[in-house]
Amino acid sequence: xxxxxxxxxxxxxxxxxxxxxxxxxxxxxxxxxxxxxxxxxxxxxxxxxxxxxxxxxxxxxxxxxxxxxxxxxxxxxxxxxxxxxxxxxxxxxxxxxxxxxxxxxxxxxxxxxxxxxxxxxxxxxxxxxxxxxxxxxxxxxxxxxxxxxxxxxxxxxxxxxxxxxxxxxxxxxxxxxxxxxxxxxxxxxxxxxxxxx
Numbered sequence: 001x002x003x004x005x006x007x008x009x010x011x012x013x014x015x016x017x018x019x020x021x022x023x024x025x026x027x028x029x030x031x032x033x034x035x036x037x038x039x040x041x042x043x044x045x046x047x048x049x050x051x052x053x054x055x056x057x058x059x060x061x062x063x064x065x066x067x068x069x070x071x072x073x074x075x076x077x078x079x080x081x082x083x084x085x086x087x088x089x090x091x092x093x094x095x096x097x098x099x100x101x102x103x104x105x106x107x108x109x110x111x112x113x114x115x116x117x118x119x120x121x122x123x124x125x126x127x128x129x130x131x132x133x134x135x136x137x138x139x140x141x142x143x144x145x146x147x148x149x150x151x152x153x154x155x156x157x158x159x160x161x162x163x164x165x166x167x168x169x170x171x172x173x174x175x176x177x178x179x180x181x182x183x184x185x186x187x188x189x190x191x192x193x194x195x196x197x
Contacts, residue, residue, distance in 0.1 A: 033165035108154035
């Protein structure tokens with residue numbers, strides 16, 4: 001028996017479904033952008049750590065070379081202190097692979113991008129009113145299953161990445177395009193606005 005065969009296909013039912021899909025679409029937009037920003041934050045942190053490792057290695061070497069060539073106890077102590085800091089940093093990176101975690105966030109963002117676009121297409125299908133309500137509900141259910149799979153395998157995001165994503169979406173309007181911006185990518189026959197150039 002079809003799970004949705006008893007739903008009345010009425011304007012009210014479609015409005016309820018559209019409201020649910022819009023809410024889910026909004027959450028996926030935020031999740032996608034947050035995973036992107038998490039990856040960016042982790043990769044930036046990894047770059048800073050690697051730069052720090054190189055600098056600490058150079059200072060350690062200089063301290064020990066200086067001690068070997070007569071800088072005495074001061075050079076050896078500097079080399080010892082800096083090499084201890086380098087050891088701590090190397091231990092942190094050994095136990096916490098930022099590159100791998102960033103890659104998992106990137107993969108989650110890529111998977112969420114596809115689901116985000118599918119939700120948008122579902123909203124178009126609802127607005128066009130060509131497909132029966134039951135078919136729209138089946139598509140919604142399939143997207144919920146796909147979304148569950150992505151979230152199950154994705155690393156947790158953090159508040160900092162969420163705030164950066166929120167800023168990107170609301171203040172910088174990362175997901176918003178003007179008609180002119182879209183037209184710039186399309187052939188002349190598909191444009192909606194007249195070029196002022």
